Amino acid sequence: MIHVVIVRDSAIFRFIQKQTEAKKVPLSGLSYQVFAQGNIRIIWECGDPIEETLASVVEQFNPDTVFFLSESLPVSDEKISGDIILPNVLFPLDKEVETIEIGKDMTESLLSYPLFLEHYPLQGDYDFGSFGLSVGGIHVSGIWNTEIEDFRIRLRVVYENDTFDPDLYRFVDAAKKQDMLEKTYPVAYIATEDMDVTARNLWSIVGFVIGSIDPDLISDEGETDGGEEEEEWVDGSEEG
Numbered sequence: 001m002i003h004v005v006i007v008r009d010s011a012i013f014r015f016i017q018k019q020t021e022a023k024k025v026p027l028s029g030l031s032y033q034v035f036a037q038g039n040i041r042i043i044w045e046c047g048d049p050i051e052e053t054l055a056s057v058v059e060q061f062n063p064d065t066v067f068f069l070s071e072s073l074p075v076s077d078e079k080i081s082g083d084i085i086l087p088n089v090l091f092p093l094d095k096e097v098e099t100i101e102i103g104k105d106m107t108e109s110l111l112s113y114p115l116f117l118e119h120y121p122l123q124g125d126y127d128f129g130s131f132g133l134s135v136g137g138i139h140v141s142g143i144w145n146t147e148i149e150d151f152r153i154r155l156r157v158v159y160e161n162d163t164f165d166p167d168l169y170r171f172v173d174a175a176k177k178q179d180m181l182e183k184t185y186p187v188a189y190i191a192t193e194d195m196d197v198t199a200r201n202l203w204s205i206v207g208f209v210i211g212s213i214d215p216d217l218i219s220d221e222g223e224t225d226g227g228e229e230e231e232e233w234v235d236g237s238e239e240g
Contacts, residue, residue: 001064001065002061003063003066003067004065004066005042005043005067006050008044008069009071012069012202012205012206013044015202016042020210022040025041027060030060031046031056032044032046033045039213041057041061041063049167050170050171050174051171051174055178058178064183065184065185066183068171068184068185069205070168070171072164072165072168072188072190074190075152075159076137076156076162079162079163079190083190085137085162086185087136087168088137089117090141090168090172091111091115091159092140092169092170093143093164094112096110097154097155097158098145098148102150110158115176117184137163138159139163139186140155163188163190168186168188172184187208189205
């Protein structure tokens with residue numbers, strides 16, 4: 001079985017690479033870097049739209065599961081920095097949300113094109129509280145309008161969603177079009193600005209994702225964050 005983890009945050013990438021001891025794979029012609037260890041493939045520095053990255057990953061590796069980690073903003077008051085959310089209902093942002101008069105009846109037309117995920121078998125044995133993890137919930141993807149003071153309130157009124165990010169919806173939609181929804185794991189993590197707890201939050205994210213794939217790779221030693229490490233090729237030679 002091949003498990004793919006798509007990550008764009010440098011700190012999370014370093015944690016995962018260190019914990020798995022993944023080595024860089026010398027593949028050419030790709031718009032991203034690949035690091036491998038056993039049955040895990042870490043996709044790093046993917047600058048293309050997530051739909052294109054997913055299509056390439058499927059073609060290259062034919063994975064059994066694909067995790068996509070995306071930094072998200074909290075909408076629900078119940079979600080705080082460091083939380084990990086696996087949404088099972090996803091909506092694209094309807095631009096009408098930005099202009100609709102709050103207090104009027106919200107039409108169902110604003111809740112169009114939902115995507116539903118009905119799996120998450122990998123998480124069955126976890127103590128969710130230890131990871132700040134919640135399985136299920138509503139997620140909206142789009143561009144956060146910083147010019148609208150009550151934008152967060154509007155989202156809550158219309159969607160009653162927990163989290164918001166640019167492209168988790170697009171990732172799941174692309175997976176649906178490729179008939180691989182059952183292999184897809186969108187992971188929304190709430191960013192933190194508190195550097196005193198950042199390491200613990202990152203460890204929760206990495207511990208959950210890698211533990212879902214291979215619990216034997218998880219150890220207490222991984223909770224300490226090392227600095228930047230030299231990259232090595234899969235064949236053991238150092239990258240130039």
